[in-house]
Amino acid sequence: MATAGPRSFSAAEVRARCAQGACLVSCRRRLYDLSGFVRLHPGGEQLLRRRAGTDVSAALDGPPHRHSENARRWLEQYYVGDIEPGDEQVPPRGRAGTGGHAQNPPAAAAAQLCAWYWDGLWVPQHYSPCVLPQDLVDWQKPLLWQVGYLGEKYDEWVHQPVDRPIRLFHSDFLEFLSKTAWYVVFMVWTPVVLYLSWVSYTSLAQGNTRLFSSFTTEYSIPVHKYYFPFIFLLGMVLWSLLEYLIHRFVFHMKPPASNYYLITLHFLLHGQHHKSPFDSSRLVFPPVPASLVIGFFYGVLRLLLPEVLGLCVFVGGLCGYVIYDMMHYYLHYGSPKKGTYLYGLKAYHVKHHFEHQKSGFGISTRFWDYPFRTLIPEETFKKED
Incomplete structure (x- = not known):
């Protein structure tokens, strides 16, 4: 089933939403809504609040530390759309263009990005228009009876965290x-x-x-x-x-x-x-x-x-x-x-x-x-x- 393309946001719209209390950040034109995650962020809520409305691509590469592959996957769960061309924010610090996953391809390649970047990882539809055609488990059913069939894929799968509740039992x-x-x-x-x-x-x-x-x-x-x-x-x-x-x-x-x-x-x-x-x-x-x-x-x-x-x-x-x-x-x-x-x-x-x-x-x-x-x-x- 075909899905709609990513929505475009103007810089003015992003600023207006942040002024109303939302925490939106971008990473090379890709826009993420972190409003529901700010309190959970290990660096503290205020750190993310200060970055609301800015490009965080340099911050992902550090300092104080370079974010892991799992942290970058985690960020993609909150993807809501793209910044309109010409409205991109210049990263406030750091070097642009460093690190394999720090690069972001053009919007036309968004679907390919998600397929490559989210191999075997669930993507919530309300966060991202890039939804995998399949996953290693059926999230609509209890997971406890499914994970044993993952075999060699289990260890990697279980250490790729997602932001969603888990149901274990049928009962x-x-x-x-x-x-x-x-x-x-x-x-x-x-x-x-x-x-x-x-x-x-x-x-x-x-x-x-x-x-x-x-x-x-x-x-x-x-x-x-x-x-x-x-x-x-x-x-x-x-x-x-x-x-x-x-x-x-x-x-x-x-x-x-x-x-x-x-x-x-x-x-x-x-x-x-x-x-x-x-x-x-x-x-x-x-x-x-x-x-x-x-x-x-x-x-x-x-x-x-x-x-x-x-x-x-x-x-x-x-x-x-x-x-x-x-x-x-x-x-x-x-x-x-x-x-x-x-x-x-x-x-x-x-x-x-x-x-x-x-x-x-x-x-x-x-x-x-x-x-x-x-x-x-x-x-x-x-x-x-």
């Missing part, structure tokens, strides 16, 4: 259970943390808890109630390590191309998040499956440590998990102030999603990326020569 009930608003995690687990903290502290206050030496059972160390904050913090530190290990070795395992079930499991656990990183209903762990995982780790601690000590470590780890889930949501949907810790962490995490999927596994902290040598190198944030 409305299962679909409901797979989605969670961020505040549900806080409301469910914070009372549990507070209650178990009180139980742990009062149990230690009875003075019956002792830590036996690993060398002899005749000598034991009393554990006073004053030790609770330190044991609690130990649990939080252990959680941060567990967070890193799960993210790296479970969530980012590369399933065999021939194994339908492992591909499906990977997509269910984490692939869906990389495919649609700004789906707000899938940024935190639903309480029902989370309770099973949390219960498993509590059982492990009960086996390894005396009951009260295991509970103290567990509640610290549970608090760490709640902080992690809240922070993960904020890193995707928050707009931290430039120069703050969370601002740098948001840019770091977005880099993991869009360019460095094999590194940058720390979410609430980069600490464990240092000893495990998976830190995203700082120079990738700077302009490439």
